[in-house]
Amino acid sequence: MTSIPRQSDTPDARIPSGPLASKWSRHKMDSRLINPANRRRYHVIVVGSGLAGAAAAASLSEQGYKVSCFCYQDSPRRAHSIAAQGGINAAKNYQNDGDSVHRLFYDTIKGGDFRAREANVYRLAEVSANIIDQCVAQGVPFAREYGGLLANRSFGGAQVSRTFYAAGQTGQQLLLGAYQALEKEIAAGGVKMFPRTEMLDLVVVDGHAKGIITRNMVTGELAAHAGDAVLLATGGYGNVFFLSTNAMGCNVTATWRAHKRGALFANPCYTQIHPTCIPVAGSYQSKLTLMSESLRNDGRVWVPKRKEDCGKPASEIPEEDRDYYLERKYPSFGNLAPRDISSRAAKEVCDEGRGVGPGGLGVYLDFADAIKRLGEPAIRERYGNLFQIYHEITGEDAYRQPMRIFPAVHYTMGGLWVDYNLMSNVPGLHVLGEANFSDHGANRLGASALMQGLADGYFVVPATLPNYLATQKPGAVTTGHAAFADVLREVDDRVSRLLAVNGKRTVTSFHRELGLLMWDRCGMARSREGLQDAIAKIRALRDEFWRDVKVPGTGAEFNQQLEMAGRVADFLEFGELMCLDALEREESCGGHFRVEHQTGEGEALRHDDDYSYVAAWEFTGDVTRPRLCKEWLAYEEVHFATRSYK
Numbered sequence: 001m002t003s004i005p006r007q008s009d010t011p012d013a014r015i016p017s018g019p020l021a022s023k024w025s026r027h028k029m030d031s032r033l034i035n036p037a038n039r040r041r042y043h044v045i046v047v048g049s050g051l052a053g054a055a056a057a058a059s060l061s062e063q064g065y066k067v068s069c070f071c072y073q074d075s076p077r078r079a080h081s082i083a084a085q086g087g088i089n090a091a092k093n094y095q096n097d098g099d100s101v102h103r104l105f106y107d108t109i110k111g112g113d114f115r116a117r118e119a120n121v122y123r124l125a126e127v128s129a130n131i132i133d134q135c136v137a138q139g140v141p142f143a144r145e146y147g148g149l150l151a152n153r154s155f156g157g158a159q160v161s162r163t164f165y166a167a168g169q170t171g172q173q174l175l176l177g178a179y180q181a182l183e184k185e186i187a188a189g190g191v192k193m194f195p196r197t198e199m200l201d202l203v204v205v206d207g208h209a210k211g212i213i214t215r216n217m218v219t220g221e222l223a224a225h226a227g228d229a230v231l232l233a234t235g236g237y238g239n240v241f242f243l244s245t246n247a248m249g250c251n252v253t254a255t256w257r258a259h260k261r262g263a264l265f266a267n268p269c270y271t272q273i274h275p276t277c278i279p280v281a282g283s284y285q286s287k288l289t290l291m292s293e294s295l296r297n298d299g300r301v302w303v304p305k306r307k308e309d310c311g312k313p314a315s316e317i318p319e320e321d322r323d324y325y326l327e328r329k330y331p332s333f334g335n336l337a338p339r340d341i342s343s344r345a346a347k348e349v350c351d352e353g354r355g356v357g358p359g360g361l362g363v364y365l366d367f368a369d370a371i372k373r374l375g376e377p378a379i380r381e382r383y384g385n386l387f388q389i390y391h392e393i394t395g396e397d398a399y400r401q402p403m404r405i406f407p408a409v410h411y412t413m414g415g416l417w418v419d420y421n422l423m424s425n426v427p428g429l430h431v432l433g434e435a436n437f438s439d440h441g442a443n444r445l446g447a448s449a450l451m452q453g454l455a456d457g458y459f460v461v462p463a464t465l466p467n468y469l470a471t472q473k474p475g476a477v478t479t480g481h482a483a484f485a486d487v488l489r490e491v492d493d494r495v496s497r498l499l500a501v502n503g504k505r506t507v508t509s510f511h512r513e514l515g516l517l518m519w520d521r522c523g524m525a526r527s528r529e530g531l532q533d534a535i536a537k538i539r540a541l542r543d544e545f546w547r548d549v550k551v552p553g554t555g556a557e558f559n560q561q562l563e564m565a566g567r568v569a570d571f572l573e574f575g576e577l578m579c580l581d582a583l584e585r586e587e588s589c590g591g592h593f594r595v596e597h598q599t600g601e602g603e604a605l606r607h608d609d610d611y612s613y614v615a616a617w618e619f620t621g622d623v624t625r626p627r628l629c630k631e632w633l634a635y636e637e638v639h640f641a642t643r644s645y646k
Contacts, residue, residue, distance in 0.1 A: 011264060011616055011631055014419040015119045020637050021101075024123045027420065028463050032470035039064035041474040044465070045212060045227035046070070047199045047254055050079035051171075051178055051450060052433030053233030055457025058181035061190030063462060068225060069182070069191055072198040072217060072249060072563075076179050080235055080247045081453060084171035085386070086292035087155060087163035088135075088450040090128040095152050099160040101125045102637075108448065109638050111157040111338050112413070112441020113590035113606065115270075117614070118635050119420060120438045124448075127455045132164055134458055138177035141166050153297050153382075155446035157338035157645070163447040168292055168386040174450055178457070198563065199254045200491045202230065202261045202429070203483055209258075209429035210477040211484060213491045217563060220556040222491055224484040228472050229428045229465060232258060233457070236412035236434040238271065240571045240578065241523070242515020244409035245277060245290040251567040252574050255416050255435050263424045264417035264616040264629060266437035268574070269582035272444055272591045273524050274410035275342035278393055278403075279362040286508075288408045289393055291365070292386055293446040296335045298370035298379065299403065301326050301342075303354045303363050310356050314364055314402050325349055333645040340443040340591045340604075341645060343407035347524050348602065350406070357404045364402035371399065407524060411449060413440040413591065414581075417616040417631070421464035422456060425616075428468055432456040437614065442590025495555045498565045503548030507564045510545050514538065514568070514575055522579050527595045531583040535576055539624070542572040573623045580617075584628065587611045608640045 016027040034042070042065050046057040049071040057069040073079060093099040105125040109116055132150070136142065142164050143151040152161040166173040185191040196217045203211035203224070211226040237252035238244040259265045276296060278289045302324045304310050309317050325345055327334040337345070346363050349355065356362045371379055376399055380387070387398050394404070415437040422430045422438070433453040440448065521534035545568070553559040588597040588604035589611070597605045614631040 011417060011425050011629055012419065013117065013631060014421060015117075016420065020119065020122050023119055024126055031463060032466045034466045034470055036064050038474075040066060042066065042229075042469050043068065043227045043475065044229050044231060045225060046231045046233060047212065048079070048233035048235065048433075048435070049073070049076035049182065050081035050233060050235060050433065051175060051453035052435075052457040053231070054079070054175070054178035054182040055454055056231055056233060056432055056461050057191050058178065058185050059458055059462045060465070061185035061188075065190075067185070067191045068194065068227065070194045070197045070199060070212070070214060072196065074195055076182060076193070076195075077175065079175060080250055081175045081450070082172040083245065083247065083290065084449050085168045086294035087153065087165035087170050087447040088131065088174065088454070089155070089162050089445070089447045090132045090164055090451065091125055091162060092129050092132060092150075093162075094149055095161045097160045099162050103160065104128060104162060106638060107158050108439070108445055109441070110641075110643060111445040112443050113604065113643055114441065114608070114612070114635075114638070114640050115267075115589050115633070116441030117438055117633060118637065122637070123460070124439050124452060124455050127459045128451055130459060131451060131454045135174060135177050135454070138180065140173050140177045143167065153294060154336055156293055156296065156336045156342065157333070157445040158336070159333070163294070165294065167381070168294065168383050171450060174454065178454070199234070200257065200566065201487050202258045203487045204261050204426060205477050205481055205483045208427045210481075211479065213484075213487050215491075215495075218558050220554070220559065222488060222495075224479040224488050226477055226479045226481070226484065228469060228474055229430060231430045231432060231461065232416070232435050233432040233453075234435045236415065237268075237574060238409045238412050240515065240575050241409040241518050242512050243280065243285060243288050243519070245274060245288050248287055251570065253567050253570045255431070256570045256574050258416060258424070258426070258429060260619050261426065262619070263426045263429060264618055265414070265577065266417035266614050266616045267414035267442075267581065268578045268617070269522070269585060269592050270413035270442050270590065271409060271578075272339055272411040272413060273343040273407045274339055275346055275407045276365065276405050277408035277410070278390065279357055279406040281358070289389065290408070290410060291390060291403060291405055292383075293339070295365060295383060295386060295403070298374070298382070299335065299365040299367050300324055300369060301335050301346075301363055301365055303349045303356060305354075307353045310354060310360060314356075314366070323349070323354070330645045337645050338443060338445060340593075343524060344593060344602075346407055362404040362406045365405045366402035367398060368402070409519070409523070411444050413437065413442060413444055417614065421467055422461050423464070423468060428472070430461055430465060430468075432461060442592055495562065495566070498549070498551050498562060498569065499555060501546060501549050501551065503550050505544075505548045506550055507561055507568050510541065510549060511564070511568045511571065514541060514571060517541070518575055518578070522582055525593050525595050526582050528583065531579045534579045535583070538572065538576045538579065545569065545572055576623060577617060577626060580626065581615055584615065585611055604643070612640070
């Protein structure tokens, strides 16, 4: 292995001084302001129209800024945020069960295995209550108790009920609320929407992010767009694994291209494996389907105690021969143990040969006790659409027999490095939602993705963006600047190069091979030997891709193979950085589990003295030799502790 260059420079997180509980309010008071008359002179580019992007575009437009919003879907309503259906956390304490802003903050820090930035997480918990009020005002149909108050349920990693939900459609309903706010601003002329348009590169002028290069996915036309600031809200990179719960179009291109223009990429090895997914059914699959974590409120997870019972129908295995292993191993949290812990526990029993279903890669999620206790109508009301989805995919009735579930790649905690203002180290480039690294550490608690996306879009970036814009002359950089022509030419050359290879292997075959390699070597369990092997094989696969990929058609037309080829080319570079990051981090924490670093009971073993930092990687011009920068994490309100849910 080549040695990894390092630099001692620590990126400045710009965390406000003062007590943790007053940092955000004090920072807002100290932040720069732009008067309403001047706001209309500034043009902001927002890439992505999911919860973070739509919320930011609508909010900034309402404040008076000119906004251009880009998405590769045909409508913002198709953004992947709709897939997060289980719920959204907020410290409202409606259940009067002991919740508070501080408890949500602590649960999130602990859930992230003490690898998140304290100030950002506290702000997220503080803002959470405002999100619910905002969404209720928009008409989001949250579930309600008999007396009319909003209902709550529990999620993994918490011992209180703080998750607001709309049946099993929470992400969809929240996205519709943000979409309506966005459409209102489009109709008023404050936002110009660019659907079916993919960002292919970032334009940096004199060190500042001042625009993007896009491709019209219908006509193939490349175009340059200039702005006074660029906001990326483009989601995560889970599709590097090929099989994941992400939509097929989800990719790393926007953030990876920004990284290659100077933005630090933070903690790329932090990926989340969700324990509650429908198991793989065959090699023909191109994606996996998530069964919401909310199901673990009423479903009990188990496998047979004996290997010889695994082939029997669940109904023929008596209660005394069932191992409710999460309840056995983690009695305090039981079936609501956090995702990383629940996923590894499922892998463990399947590795022991006690898994169920095809290939022994499944565990049961059983609702028989809940149906007996509450009645089938109550379960249908809570989870009906999820049971319907399960039936459509598997042909099995989960009201009559247990669901079969198995862990799958779901969310990515890593992303572009940002400071407290959500600005990257490239001035003017702000990063929101899953595309940044800032709030979840090494593992995201359930129902926090929707919370972060809306917090960043509705409440954080509208307050912090003026700190940058106030230093800039509006409209000072246009597409007439030479930098736009240079980057446009580079993008055109890259597209032409993909089309010119004219090899024999399909894009999908390369993506599938990369994904299987990443899952085996950089998935639920990682080792030094496995990661070194993965890096060597990724480099060889990348070389083969540029020699033998087949991209039919032309660039001047609707060409989905060309779109996929560009994304897979970026995954083939990014996958190596993921493995390098996992190799460099000689500890286990959250979703990053190095087999060399575990307790005697098989739990993650952190090394706080050496690794309590954000690993922020700088592109050096050579994808095989990134430079490591470290932002050391300092905790004022929490203390490092062994993470236990027993």
